[in-house]
Amino acid sequence: MSLDNLRVAIVGAGPAGIYAGNLLANAVEEAGGSVSIDLLESLPAPYGLIRYGVAPDHPRIKGIVNSLHEMLDSGRIRFLGNIEVGRDVSIEELQERYHAVILATGAIRDAALDIPGIDKAGSYGAADFVAWFDGHPDVPRTWPLDAQQVAVIGNGNVALDVARVLAKLPEDLRSTEVPDNVLEGLEGSAVTDVHVFGRRGPADIKFTPIELRELGEVRGVDIVLDDADFEGVDPAAAPNNQMKIMLRTLNSWRGRELTGAPRRLHLHFWHAPAEVLGDERVEGMRFERTRVEGDRVVGTGAFVDYPLQAVYRAVGYYGTRVEGAPFDAARGVIPNVEGRVDGVPGLYATGWIKRGPVGLIGHTKSDAMETVEHLVEDAAAGSLTAPAADDVVALLDERDVEYTTWQGWLALDAHERTLGETHRHQRERVKVVPREEQVEISRADALARS
Ligand SMILES: Cc1cc2nc3c(=O)[nH]c(=O)nc-3n(C[C@H](O)[C@H](O)[C@H](O)COP(=O)(O)OP(=O)(O)OC[C@H]3O[C@@H](n4cnc5c(N)ncnc54)[C@H](O)[C@@H]3O)c2cc1C
Ligand SMILES: NC(=O)c1ccc[n+]([C@@H]2O[C@H](COP(=O)([O-])OP(=O)(O)OC[C@H]3O[C@@H](n4cnc5c(N)ncnc54)[C@H](OP(=O)(O)O)[C@@H]3O)[C@@H](O)[C@H]2O)c1
Numbered sequence: 001m002s003l004d005n006l007r008v009a010i011v012g013a014g015p016a017g018i019y020a021g022n023l024l025a026n027a028v029e030e031a032g033g034s035v036s037i038d039l040l041e042s043l044p045a046p047y048g049l050i051r052y053g054v055a056p057d058h059p060r061i062k063g064i065v066n067s068l069h070e071m072l073d074s075g076r077i078r079f080l081g082n083i084e085v086g087r088d089v090s091i092e093e094l095q096e097r098y099h100a101v102i103l104a105t106g107a108i109r110d111a112a113l114d115i116p117g118i119d120k121a122g123s124y125g126a127a128d129f130v131a132w133f134d135g136h137p138d139v140p141r142t143w144p145l146d147a148q149q150v151a152v153i154g155n156g157n158v159a160l161d162v163a164r165v166l167a168k169l170p171e172d173l174r175s176t177e178v179p180d181n182v183l184e185g186l187e188g189s190a191v192t193d194v195h196v197f198g199r200r201g202p203a204d205i206k207f208t209p210i211e212l213r214e215l216g217e218v219r220g221v222d223i224v225l226d227d228a229d230f231e232g233v234d235p236a237a238a239p240n241n242q243m244k245i246m247l248r249t250l251n252s253w254r255g256r257e258l259t260g261a262p263r264r265l266h267l268h269f270w271h272a273p274a275e276v277l278g279d280e281r282v283e284g285m286r287f288e289r290t291r292v293e294g295d296r297v298v299g300t301g302a303f304v305d306y307p308l309q310a311v312y313r314a315v316g317y318y319g320t321r322v323e324g325a326p327f328d329a330a331r332g333v334i335p336n337v338e339g340r341v342d343g344v345p346g347l348y349a350t351g352w353i354k355r356g357p358v359g360l361i362g363h364t365k366s367d368a369m370e371t372v373e374h375l376v377e378d379a380a381a382g383s384l385t386a387p388a389a390d391d392v393v394a395l396l397d398e399r400d401v402e403y404t405t406w407q408g409w410l411a412l413d414a415h416e417r418t419l420g421e422t423h424r425h426q427r428e429r430v431k432v433v434p435r436e437e438q439v440e441i442s443r444a445d446a447l448a449r450s
Contacts, residue, residue, distance in 0.1 A: 003033025006379055007387050009098040010077075011085045011322065013041035014048020015068060016351020016364035017104035022071040023365075023372045031376070037077045038098075038392060042084040043137065044404045044438040045412060046072060048106050050361065051431075052136045055161045056176040057168070059428075064361055072406055080396070081404035082439055086323030088401045089392060095346060097392050099384040100375050102348040103325055103334055103341070104368075107317035107357040108136075111332070113153065117276030118313070122147065126154070126162045126314035133165055133186075135179040137435035142181070145189035147309030151285050153273050155198035156206040159314035160215060166312075167194045167265045169220040174425040179433055193264045195306060199272040199290060200297045202233050202250050209245040215265065216253055222261040223253045229269040230254065232292075272299060276311055284308050317357035331356060339371030346384050348375055408442030415441050 006028060010017045021037045028035040045051060047068065054061055072079055083089060085105075094101045110125030117123070122144075131139045152163045165173075170186040178186075198205060205212070216223055235247035250267070258264070270290045277284035284307045288299045319332035326342060328335045333356055334349040341347040350371040351364045359367075378384055389395075396403050404412075412432065419430035432438050 006035040012104035013046040020368035021077040025076040056178040079406040091324035096389040105320040111316040113313040122282030135431040135433040154314035197271040224266040404442040
Protein backbone atom coordinates (compact mmCIF):
# COMPACT_ATOMS: atom_id res chain seq x y z
CA MET A 1 0.00 0.00 0.00
CA SER A 2 1.17 3.55 -0.57
CA LEU A 3 0.87 6.22 2.08
CA ASP A 4 -2.26 7.70 0.50
CA ASN A 5 -5.35 8.44 2.57
CA LEU A 6 -3.88 6.92 5.69
CA ARG A 7 -6.10 7.33 8.79
CA VAL A 8 -4.51 7.25 12.23
CA ALA A 9 -5.95 7.76 15.74
CA ILE A 10 -3.69 8.78 18.60
CA VAL A 11 -4.97 8.28 22.16
CA GLY A 12 -3.60 10.82 24.65
CA ALA A 13 -2.77 14.48 23.99
CA GLY A 14 0.28 14.68 26.24
CA PRO A 15 3.61 15.57 24.64
CA ALA A 16 4.13 11.98 23.39
CA GLY A 17 0.85 11.94 21.46
CA ILE A 18 1.35 15.43 20.01
CA TYR A 19 4.93 14.73 18.90
CA ALA A 20 3.78 11.45 17.34
CA GLY A 21 1.05 13.25 15.37
CA ASN A 22 3.42 15.92 14.15
CA LEU A 23 6.19 13.49 13.19
CA LEU A 24 3.69 11.26 11.41
CA ALA A 25 2.29 14.18 9.40
CA ASN A 26 5.87 15.18 8.43
CA ALA A 27 6.89 11.64 7.46
CA VAL A 28 3.84 11.02 5.28
CA GLU A 29 4.11 14.45 3.66
CA GLU A 30 7.79 13.85 2.85
CA ALA A 31 6.89 10.51 1.26
CA GLY A 32 4.34 12.31 -0.93
CA GLY A 33 1.36 10.64 0.75
CA SER A 34 -1.59 11.95 2.76
CA VAL A 35 -2.78 11.21 6.27
CA SER A 36 -5.62 12.34 8.53
CA ILE A 37 -4.83 12.21 12.21
CA ASP A 38 -7.28 12.33 15.13
CA LEU A 39 -5.92 12.97 18.64
CA LEU A 40 -8.35 11.67 21.26
CA GLU A 41 -7.93 12.89 24.84
CA SER A 42 -9.85 12.04 28.01
CA LEU A 43 -9.47 15.53 29.48
CA PRO A 44 -11.19 18.54 27.93
CA ALA A 45 -7.80 20.22 27.39
CA PRO A 46 -4.55 19.06 25.75
CA TYR A 47 -0.97 18.73 27.10
CA GLY A 48 -1.24 15.89 29.66
CA LEU A 49 1.30 16.17 32.46
CA ILE A 50 2.48 19.51 31.13
CA ARG A 51 -0.83 20.97 32.32
CA TYR A 52 -1.41 18.56 35.24
CA GLY A 53 2.09 17.52 36.36
CA VAL A 54 4.66 20.27 35.83
CA ALA A 55 4.86 22.42 38.97
CA PRO A 56 3.17 25.84 38.80
CA ASP A 57 6.41 27.62 39.74
CA HIS A 58 8.21 26.08 36.74
CA PRO A 59 7.36 28.32 33.78
CA ARG A 60 10.61 27.33 32.01
CA ILE A 61 8.86 24.88 29.72
CA LYS A 62 6.84 27.62 28.06
CA GLY A 63 8.91 27.24 24.86
CA ILE A 64 7.92 23.57 24.62
CA VAL A 65 4.24 24.39 25.12
CA ASN A 66 4.43 27.02 22.38
CA SER A 67 5.87 24.53 19.93
CA LEU A 68 3.26 21.85 20.84
CA HIS A 69 0.58 24.53 20.39
CA GLU A 70 1.87 25.26 16.89
CA MET A 71 1.76 21.55 16.01
CA LEU A 72 -1.91 21.34 17.02
CA ASP A 73 -2.72 24.70 15.47
CA SER A 74 -1.30 23.66 12.09
CA GLY A 75 -4.57 21.99 11.12
CA ARG A 76 -2.79 18.69 10.42
CA ILE A 77 -4.04 17.04 13.63
CA ARG A 78 -7.69 17.04 14.74
CA PHE A 79 -7.92 17.37 18.55
CA LEU A 80 -10.95 15.68 20.15
CA GLY A 81 -11.03 16.11 23.93
CA ASN A 82 -13.21 14.86 26.79
CA ILE A 83 -13.31 11.37 25.28
CA GLU A 84 -12.12 8.44 27.33
CA VAL A 85 -11.01 5.66 25.04
CA GLY A 86 -12.08 2.35 26.55
CA ARG A 87 -15.29 3.94 27.87
CA ASP A 88 -16.75 6.42 25.35
CA VAL A 89 -15.30 4.57 22.38
CA SER A 90 -13.48 1.24 22.41
CA ILE A 91 -10.10 0.43 20.93
CA GLU A 92 -11.87 -2.05 18.67
CA GLU A 93 -14.17 0.71 17.38
CA LEU A 94 -11.13 2.84 16.66
CA GLN A 95 -9.44 -0.02 14.84
CA GLU A 96 -12.51 -0.27 12.60
CA ARG A 97 -12.14 3.41 11.70
CA TYR A 98 -8.39 3.85 11.32
CA HIS A 99 -5.48 2.03 9.67
CA ALA A 100 -3.55 2.40 12.90
CA VAL A 101 -4.04 3.46 16.54
CA ILE A 102 -1.19 4.88 18.66
CA LEU A 103 -1.62 4.72 22.43
CA ALA A 104 0.08 7.60 24.26
CA THR A 105 -1.83 7.46 27.55
CA GLY A 106 1.12 8.26 29.85
CA ALA A 107 0.73 8.04 33.61
CA ILE A 108 -1.23 9.96 36.22
CA ARG A 109 -1.17 7.70 39.29
CA ASP A 110 1.46 6.77 41.86
CA ALA A 111 3.42 3.54 41.90
CA ALA A 112 2.69 1.55 45.05
CA LEU A 113 4.99 1.51 48.08
CA ASP A 114 4.36 -1.80 49.71
CA ILE A 115 5.18 -1.25 53.39
CA PRO A 116 3.03 -1.73 56.52
CA GLY A 117 0.87 1.27 57.41
CA ILE A 118 1.07 2.94 53.99
CA ASP A 119 -2.74 3.20 53.85
CA LYS A 120 -3.11 5.13 57.11
CA ALA A 121 -4.84 8.50 57.12
CA GLY A 122 -2.23 11.15 56.41
CA SER A 123 -0.30 8.98 53.93
CA TYR A 124 -0.56 10.30 50.38
CA GLY A 125 0.67 9.63 46.87
CA ALA A 126 2.72 12.44 45.34
CA ALA A 127 0.77 12.12 42.09
CA ASP A 128 -2.48 12.91 43.91
CA PHE A 129 -0.95 15.95 45.59
CA VAL A 130 0.50 17.13 42.26
CA ALA A 131 -2.90 16.69 40.57
CA TRP A 132 -4.43 18.77 43.39
CA PHE A 133 -1.96 21.65 43.21
CA ASP A 134 -2.14 21.67 39.40
CA GLY A 135 -5.95 21.86 39.38
CA HIS A 136 -6.73 18.47 37.79
CA PRO A 137 -10.49 18.30 37.29
CA ASP A 138 -10.94 14.76 38.64
CA VAL A 139 -9.47 15.19 42.14
CA PRO A 140 -10.99 16.79 45.29
CA ARG A 141 -10.61 20.59 45.64
CA THR A 142 -9.28 20.52 49.20
CA TRP A 143 -6.13 18.99 50.65
CA PRO A 144 -5.36 18.42 54.36
CA LEU A 145 -2.29 20.49 55.26
CA ASP A 146 -2.44 20.29 59.05
CA ALA A 147 0.84 18.38 59.52
CA GLN A 148 3.88 20.19 60.92
CA GLN A 149 6.40 17.45 60.14
CA VAL A 150 6.10 15.81 56.78
CA ALA A 151 8.05 13.07 54.99
CA VAL A 152 8.57 12.84 51.24
CA ILE A 153 9.84 9.41 50.19
CA GLY A 154 12.00 9.25 47.05
CA ASN A 155 14.92 11.06 45.47
CA GLY A 156 13.51 11.92 42.05
CA ASN A 157 12.35 15.26 40.64
CA VAL A 158 8.74 14.62 41.69
CA ALA A 159 9.91 14.35 45.32
CA LEU A 160 11.66 17.71 44.84
CA ASP A 161 8.51 19.30 43.37
CA VAL A 162 6.38 18.03 46.26
CA ALA A 163 8.92 19.05 48.91
CA ARG A 164 9.36 22.51 47.36
CA VAL A 165 5.63 23.21 47.04
CA LEU A 166 5.08 22.04 50.65
CA ALA A 167 7.96 24.13 52.01
CA LYS A 168 7.65 27.26 49.88
CA LEU A 169 6.08 30.36 51.40
CA PRO A 170 2.62 30.59 49.79
CA GLU A 171 3.10 34.25 48.87
CA ASP A 172 5.87 33.12 46.51
CA LEU A 173 3.32 31.07 44.56
CA ARG A 174 0.81 33.90 44.16
CA SER A 175 1.94 35.01 40.73
CA THR A 176 1.95 31.44 39.34
CA GLU A 177 -0.86 29.46 37.69
CA VAL A 178 -1.69 27.77 40.98
CA PRO A 179 -5.49 27.72 41.39
CA ASP A 180 -6.99 29.94 44.11
CA ASN A 181 -8.30 26.98 46.16
CA VAL A 182 -4.75 25.60 46.21
CA LEU A 183 -3.23 28.91 47.27
CA GLU A 184 -5.79 29.18 50.07
CA GLY A 185 -4.96 25.63 51.18
CA LEU A 186 -1.22 26.31 51.19
CA GLU A 187 -1.74 29.58 53.08
CA GLY A 188 -3.30 27.58 55.89
CA SER A 189 -0.52 24.96 55.97
CA ALA A 190 0.98 24.16 59.39
CA VAL A 191 4.18 22.68 57.96
CA THR A 192 7.49 23.57 59.58
CA ASP A 193 9.72 20.64 58.56
CA VAL A 194 9.78 18.71 55.31
CA HIS A 195 12.00 15.61 55.39
CA VAL A 196 13.02 14.07 52.05
CA PHE A 197 14.28 10.48 52.35
CA GLY A 198 16.43 8.62 49.80
CA ARG A 199 16.92 4.89 50.19
CA ARG A 200 20.41 5.16 48.72
CA GLY A 201 23.23 7.71 48.94
CA PRO A 202 23.84 11.26 47.70
CA ALA A 203 25.57 9.87 44.59
CA ASP A 204 22.43 7.87 43.67
CA ILE A 205 19.97 10.73 43.46
CA LYS A 206 17.70 10.93 40.42
CA PHE A 207 17.29 14.71 40.63
CA THR A 208 18.51 17.00 37.87
CA PRO A 209 20.99 19.82 38.63
CA ILE A 210 18.73 22.84 38.02
CA GLU A 211 15.88 21.38 40.08
CA LEU A 212 18.24 20.57 42.96
CA ARG A 213 19.97 23.96 42.92
CA GLU A 214 16.58 25.67 42.95
CA LEU A 215 15.87 24.12 46.35
CA GLY A 216 18.69 26.12 47.92
CA GLU A 217 17.16 29.34 46.64
CA VAL A 218 13.71 28.90 48.13
CA ARG A 219 12.97 31.90 50.35
CA GLY A 220 12.11 31.26 53.99
CA VAL A 221 13.52 27.72 54.00
CA ASP A 222 16.71 26.40 55.64
CA ILE A 223 18.26 23.26 54.13
CA VAL A 224 19.49 20.70 56.64
CA LEU A 225 21.91 17.88 55.79
CA ASP A 226 23.63 15.26 57.91
CA ASP A 227 27.41 15.22 57.39
CA ALA A 228 27.51 11.51 58.22
CA ASP A 229 25.49 10.78 55.05
CA PHE A 230 28.39 12.07 52.93
CA GLU A 231 31.20 9.87 54.25
CA GLY A 232 33.13 8.45 51.31
CA VAL A 233 31.13 10.48 48.76
CA ASP A 234 33.54 12.25 46.42
CA PRO A 235 32.15 14.61 43.74
CA ALA A 236 35.35 14.19 41.70
CA ALA A 237 34.61 10.45 41.41
CA ALA A 238 31.07 11.01 40.11
CA PRO A 239 30.34 9.01 36.93
CA ASN A 240 29.09 12.02 34.96
CA ASN A 241 29.06 15.80 34.92
CA GLN A 242 25.45 16.11 36.09
CA MET A 243 26.18 14.10 39.22
CA LYS A 244 29.39 16.05 39.83
CA ILE A 245 27.41 19.31 39.74
CA MET A 246 24.72 17.97 42.05
CA LEU A 247 27.19 16.59 44.59
CA ARG A 248 28.93 19.97 44.62
CA THR A 249 25.57 21.64 45.20
CA LEU A 250 24.81 19.32 48.11
CA ASN A 251 28.32 19.87 49.52
CA SER A 252 27.85 23.63 49.37
CA TRP A 253 24.83 23.28 51.67
CA ARG A 254 26.65 21.20 54.27
CA GLY A 255 27.50 23.11 57.38
CA ARG A 256 25.26 26.03 56.38
CA GLU A 257 24.17 27.92 59.49
CA LEU A 258 20.43 27.77 60.20
CA THR A 259 19.06 31.25 59.61
CA GLY A 260 15.98 30.83 61.77
CA ALA A 261 13.81 30.60 58.64
CA PRO A 262 10.19 29.59 59.36
CA ARG A 263 10.56 26.27 57.52
CA ARG A 264 13.26 23.64 57.17
CA LEU A 265 13.89 21.13 54.41
CA HIS A 266 15.90 18.12 55.54
CA LEU A 267 17.57 15.85 52.99
CA HIS A 268 18.25 12.40 54.46
CA PHE A 269 20.11 9.64 52.65
CA TRP A 270 20.62 5.92 53.35
CA HIS A 271 17.04 5.59 54.70
CA ALA A 272 14.88 2.77 53.25
CA PRO A 273 11.19 3.12 54.22
CA ALA A 274 10.15 0.22 56.49
CA GLU A 275 6.80 1.13 58.12
CA VAL A 276 4.38 3.99 58.61
CA LEU A 277 3.72 4.28 62.36
CA GLY A 278 0.53 5.27 64.20
CA ASP A 279 -2.87 3.88 65.12
CA GLU A 280 -5.39 5.21 62.62
CA ARG A 281 -3.36 8.20 61.46
CA VAL A 282 0.28 8.73 60.54
CA GLU A 283 2.26 9.45 63.70
CA GLY A 284 5.70 8.66 62.42
CA MET A 285 7.79 6.57 60.12
CA ARG A 286 10.39 3.84 60.60
CA PHE A 287 13.34 3.53 58.26
CA GLU A 288 16.05 0.95 57.93
CA ARG A 289 19.46 2.54 57.55
CA THR A 290 21.33 1.35 54.47
CA ARG A 291 24.93 1.20 53.30
CA VAL A 292 26.96 0.17 50.28
CA GLU A 293 28.13 -3.42 50.10
CA GLY A 294 30.20 -4.13 47.01
CA ASP A 295 28.18 -2.56 44.20
CA ARG A 296 24.84 -2.84 46.03
CA VAL A 297 23.01 -0.86 48.69
CA VAL A 298 21.84 -3.11 51.52
CA GLY A 299 19.96 -2.76 54.80
CA THR A 300 22.11 -2.54 57.94
CA GLY A 301 19.47 -4.03 60.25
CA ALA A 302 19.45 -0.76 62.22
CA PHE A 303 16.13 1.10 62.32
CA VAL A 304 15.34 4.70 63.11
CA ASP A 305 11.96 6.36 63.79
CA TYR A 306 10.87 9.92 62.97
CA PRO A 307 7.81 11.66 64.41
CA LEU A 308 5.69 12.83 61.46
CA GLN A 309 2.06 13.65 60.77
CA ALA A 310 2.01 13.16 57.00
CA VAL A 311 3.85 11.00 54.47
CA TYR A 312 4.03 11.57 50.72
CA ARG A 313 5.39 8.74 48.61
CA ALA A 314 7.14 9.98 45.46
CA VAL A 315 8.53 6.64 44.32
CA GLY A 316 7.50 6.94 40.68
CA TYR A 317 4.33 7.04 38.59
CA TYR A 318 2.34 4.12 37.19
CA GLY A 319 1.14 3.90 33.58
CA THR A 320 -2.51 4.49 32.63
CA ARG A 321 -4.12 1.28 31.41
CA VAL A 322 -6.57 1.48 28.50
CA GLU A 323 -9.48 -0.93 28.53
CA GLY A 324 -9.12 -3.31 25.59
CA ALA A 325 -5.34 -2.93 25.12
CA PRO A 326 -2.71 -5.37 26.40
CA PHE A 327 -1.08 -4.25 29.66
CA ASP A 328 1.93 -5.39 31.64
CA ALA A 329 0.66 -4.75 35.18
CA ALA A 330 4.05 -5.41 36.80
CA ARG A 331 5.77 -2.64 34.81
CA GLY A 332 2.71 -0.46 34.20
CA VAL A 333 3.35 -0.32 30.44
CA ILE A 334 1.78 -1.60 27.22
CA PRO A 335 4.02 -4.48 26.13
CA ASN A 336 5.66 -3.51 22.85
CA VAL A 337 8.74 -3.85 20.72
CA GLU A 338 10.02 -0.42 19.70
CA GLY A 339 6.45 0.89 19.76
CA ARG A 340 4.69 -2.02 18.01
CA VAL A 341 2.23 -3.46 20.56
CA ASP A 342 2.86 -7.17 21.11
CA GLY A 343 0.46 -9.36 19.18
CA VAL A 344 -1.85 -6.59 17.89
CA PRO A 345 -1.07 -5.47 14.31
CA GLY A 346 -1.98 -1.83 13.72
CA LEU A 347 -1.68 -0.92 17.43
CA TYR A 348 1.31 1.15 18.61
CA ALA A 349 2.50 2.78 21.83
CA THR A 350 4.60 5.84 22.59
CA GLY A 351 5.76 7.98 25.52
CA TRP A 352 5.57 6.93 29.16
CA ILE A 353 3.06 4.15 28.46
CA LYS A 354 5.58 2.64 26.01
CA ARG A 355 8.72 2.67 28.15
CA GLY A 356 7.69 3.51 31.71
CA PRO A 357 7.26 6.76 33.64
CA VAL A 358 10.81 8.10 33.38
CA GLY A 359 12.26 10.95 31.37
CA LEU A 360 11.67 14.57 30.44
CA ILE A 361 9.23 15.99 27.91
CA GLY A 362 11.99 16.11 25.26
CA HIS A 363 12.52 12.36 25.54
CA THR A 364 8.99 11.70 24.34
CA LYS A 365 10.00 13.16 20.96
CA SER A 366 12.72 10.60 20.20
CA ASP A 367 10.36 7.99 21.47
CA ALA A 368 7.63 9.08 19.08
CA MET A 369 10.11 9.09 16.23
CA GLU A 370 10.81 5.38 16.68
CA THR A 371 7.12 4.45 16.92
CA VAL A 372 6.16 6.57 13.90
CA GLU A 373 8.99 5.10 11.81
CA HIS A 374 7.60 1.61 12.41
CA LEU A 375 4.04 2.68 11.67
CA VAL A 376 5.11 4.23 8.37
CA GLU A 377 7.12 1.10 7.50
CA ASP A 378 4.07 -1.09 8.21
CA ALA A 379 1.80 1.16 6.15
CA ALA A 380 4.22 1.18 3.24
CA ALA A 381 4.52 -2.62 3.43
CA GLY A 382 0.72 -2.91 3.19
CA SER A 383 0.36 -4.69 6.53
CA LEU A 384 -2.32 -2.35 7.96
CA THR A 385 -6.00 -3.12 7.58
CA ALA A 386 -8.07 -0.51 5.75
CA PRO A 387 -10.79 1.13 7.83
CA ALA A 388 -14.30 -0.17 7.29
CA ALA A 389 -16.40 2.29 9.30
CA ASP A 390 -17.29 6.00 9.29
CA ASP A 391 -15.72 9.01 10.91
CA VAL A 392 -15.49 8.55 14.69
CA VAL A 393 -17.36 11.82 15.21
CA ALA A 394 -20.58 10.23 13.91
CA LEU A 395 -20.25 7.56 16.59
CA LEU A 396 -19.52 10.16 19.31
CA ASP A 397 -22.55 12.20 18.26
CA GLU A 398 -24.72 9.10 18.27
CA ARG A 399 -23.60 8.49 21.89
CA ASP A 400 -24.02 12.14 22.94
CA VAL A 401 -20.38 12.37 23.96
CA GLU A 402 -19.65 16.02 24.74
CA TYR A 403 -16.32 16.16 23.00
CA THR A 404 -14.19 19.30 22.83
CA THR A 405 -12.22 20.53 19.82
CA TRP A 406 -9.10 22.62 19.09
CA GLN A 407 -11.32 25.68 18.62
CA GLY A 408 -12.80 24.87 22.02
CA TRP A 409 -9.33 24.74 23.58
CA LEU A 410 -8.48 28.12 22.01
CA ALA A 411 -11.63 29.53 23.65
CA LEU A 412 -10.78 27.98 27.05
CA ASP A 413 -7.15 29.12 26.74
CA ALA A 414 -8.26 32.69 26.00
CA HIS A 415 -10.76 32.56 28.86
CA GLU A 416 -8.08 31.39 31.34
CA ARG A 417 -5.68 34.11 30.18
CA THR A 418 -8.35 36.77 30.64
CA LEU A 419 -9.04 35.47 34.16
CA GLY A 420 -5.28 35.79 34.78
CA GLU A 421 -5.10 39.39 33.56
CA THR A 422 -7.93 40.48 35.82
CA HIS A 423 -6.82 38.40 38.83
CA ARG A 424 -5.82 40.39 41.92
CA HIS A 425 -2.29 38.91 41.68
CA GLN A 426 -2.01 39.49 37.88
CA ARG A 427 -1.23 36.04 36.55
CA GLU A 428 -0.54 34.73 33.09
CA ARG A 429 -3.45 32.32 33.47
CA VAL A 430 -6.01 31.15 35.98
CA LYS A 431 -6.92 27.55 35.25
CA VAL A 432 -10.57 26.58 35.13
CA VAL A 433 -10.66 23.48 37.32
CA PRO A 434 -14.10 21.75 37.16
CA ARG A 435 -14.46 19.48 34.13
CA GLU A 436 -18.04 20.58 33.38
CA GLU A 437 -16.99 24.23 33.35
CA GLN A 438 -14.05 23.51 31.02
CA VAL A 439 -16.37 21.59 28.70
CA GLU A 440 -19.01 24.31 28.80
CA ILE A 441 -16.53 27.05 27.88
CA SER A 442 -14.91 24.88 25.20
CA ARG A 443 -18.24 23.94 23.65
CA ALA A 444 -19.97 27.32 23.91
CA ASP A 445 -19.02 28.19 20.36
CA ALA A 446 -20.10 24.82 18.94
CA LEU A 447 -23.45 25.06 20.77
CA ALA A 448 -24.03 28.60 19.50
CA ARG A 449 -23.54 27.33 15.95
CA SER A 450 -25.83 24.30 16.32
C1 LIG B 1 4.96 15.84 38.57
C2 LIG B 1 5.73 15.84 37.28
C3 LIG B 1 6.40 17.00 36.89
C4 LIG B 1 7.13 16.99 35.70
N1 LIG B 1 7.81 18.13 35.36
C5 LIG B 1 8.55 18.13 34.23
C6 LIG B 1 9.27 19.29 33.85
O1 LIG B 1 9.25 20.31 34.55
N2 LIG B 1 10.00 19.23 32.70
C7 LIG B 1 10.05 18.10 31.92
O2 LIG B 1 10.71 18.10 30.87
N3 LIG B 1 9.35 16.99 32.25
C8 LIG B 1 8.62 16.98 33.38
N4 LIG B 1 7.93 15.86 33.73
C9 LIG B 1 7.96 14.70 32.81
C10 LIG B 1 6.92 14.88 31.69
O3 LIG B 1 5.71 15.31 32.25
C11 LIG B 1 6.74 13.55 30.93
O4 LIG B 1 7.98 13.22 30.33
C12 LIG B 1 5.69 13.61 29.83
O5 LIG B 1 4.54 14.30 30.24
C13 LIG B 1 5.27 12.21 29.37
O6 LIG B 1 4.44 12.38 28.27
P1 LIG B 1 3.28 11.37 27.79
O7 LIG B 1 2.62 12.07 26.66
O8 LIG B 1 3.85 10.03 27.60
O9 LIG B 1 2.28 11.26 29.02
P2 LIG B 1 1.25 12.30 29.67
O10 LIG B 1 1.85 13.65 29.74
O11 LIG B 1 0.83 11.63 30.94
O12 LIG B 1 0.01 12.35 28.66
C14 LIG B 1 -0.89 11.27 28.50
C15 LIG B 1 -2.25 11.80 28.09
O13 LIG B 1 -3.10 10.68 27.78
C16 LIG B 1 -4.41 10.94 28.28
N5 LIG B 1 -5.12 9.67 28.46
C17 LIG B 1 -4.86 8.68 29.35
N6 LIG B 1 -5.73 7.66 29.22
C18 LIG B 1 -6.58 8.00 28.22
C19 LIG B 1 -7.71 7.35 27.63
N7 LIG B 1 -8.14 6.15 28.02
N8 LIG B 1 -8.37 7.99 26.63
C20 LIG B 1 -7.95 9.21 26.20
N9 LIG B 1 -6.88 9.87 26.74
C21 LIG B 1 -6.20 9.26 27.72
C22 LIG B 1 -4.14 11.66 29.59
O14 LIG B 1 -5.27 12.39 30.05
C23 LIG B 1 -2.97 12.57 29.20
O15 LIG B 1 -3.42 13.81 28.72
C24 LIG B 1 7.19 15.83 34.90
C25 LIG B 1 6.49 14.69 35.29
C26 LIG B 1 5.77 14.70 36.46
C27 LIG B 1 5.05 13.45 36.89
N1 LIG C 1 11.42 19.56 36.77
C1 LIG C 1 11.56 18.48 36.06
O1 LIG C 1 12.27 18.48 35.08
C2 LIG C 1 10.82 17.25 36.45
C3 LIG C 1 9.91 17.30 37.49
C4 LIG C 1 9.26 16.11 37.87
C5 LIG C 1 9.52 14.93 37.19
N2 LIG C 1 10.41 14.94 36.17
C6 LIG C 1 10.78 13.69 35.51
O2 LIG C 1 9.73 12.75 35.54
C7 LIG C 1 10.26 11.43 35.71
C8 LIG C 1 9.59 10.75 36.88
O3 LIG C 1 10.07 11.33 38.11
P1 LIG C 1 9.89 10.59 39.50
O4 LIG C 1 10.49 11.42 40.55
O5 LIG C 1 8.48 10.13 39.60
O6 LIG C 1 10.69 9.21 39.27
P2 LIG C 1 12.24 8.81 39.40
O7 LIG C 1 13.13 9.85 38.84
O8 LIG C 1 12.31 7.44 38.84
O9 LIG C 1 12.52 8.76 40.98
C9 LIG C 1 11.88 7.83 41.80
C10 LIG C 1 12.56 7.82 43.17
O10 LIG C 1 11.82 6.94 44.02
C11 LIG C 1 12.73 6.05 44.65
N3 LIG C 1 12.06 4.80 44.97
C12 LIG C 1 11.47 3.92 44.13
N4 LIG C 1 10.95 2.89 44.82
C13 LIG C 1 11.25 3.11 46.12
C14 LIG C 1 11.01 2.40 47.31
N5 LIG C 1 10.36 1.23 47.30
N6 LIG C 1 11.46 2.92 48.48
C15 LIG C 1 12.13 4.09 48.50
N7 LIG C 1 12.40 4.82 47.41
C16 LIG C 1 11.96 4.33 46.23
C17 LIG C 1 13.84 5.85 43.64
O11 LIG C 1 14.99 5.34 44.30
P3 LIG C 1 16.05 4.40 43.54
O12 LIG C 1 16.87 5.30 42.67
O13 LIG C 1 16.82 3.80 44.65
O14 LIG C 1 15.25 3.38 42.76
C18 LIG C 1 14.00 7.29 43.14
O15 LIG C 1 14.80 8.03 44.03
C19 LIG C 1 11.75 11.58 35.88
O16 LIG C 1 12.42 11.34 34.68
C20 LIG C 1 11.90 13.03 36.28
O17 LIG C 1 13.16 13.60 35.98
C21 LIG C 1 11.06 16.06 35.79
